[in-house]
Amino acid sequence: MTRKHYYLLALSSFFALFSLLMAWYTILAPSQIFPTALLLIISIPPLLLPLRGFLKGDLKSCTWLCYISLIYFTHGAVEAYANPAERSYALAELLLSFLLCLGAGMYVFKIEK
Secondary structure, three states: OOHHHHHHHHHHHHHHHHHHHHHHHHHHOOOOOOOHHHHHHHHOHHHHOOHHHHHHOOHHHHHHHHHHHHHHHHHHHHHHHHOHHHHHHHHHHHHHHHHHHHHHHHHHHOOOO
């Protein structure tokens, strides 16, 4: 795979993860304990921090996005283990965050010299 393919993988998994998180906390399985706005305020902004540089293809932003995706990987793993009712959403988060980390990491790794 070329560097462009890894960038497209990271880009598609980024927007899929963003969409999954938005749908999970608002439509698919809203929390009965915490307000929906609080969950969105906590979970979405870390994903949006490196977005501007990521869309430009900046290497530092892609590296940071790779690091940030590990938070979502951990959240997906814990949620899949602890909450059987929402296991499918958590496994989707786990997969998408892994693909995001893989795509962003390989995009940075395969710098054309």
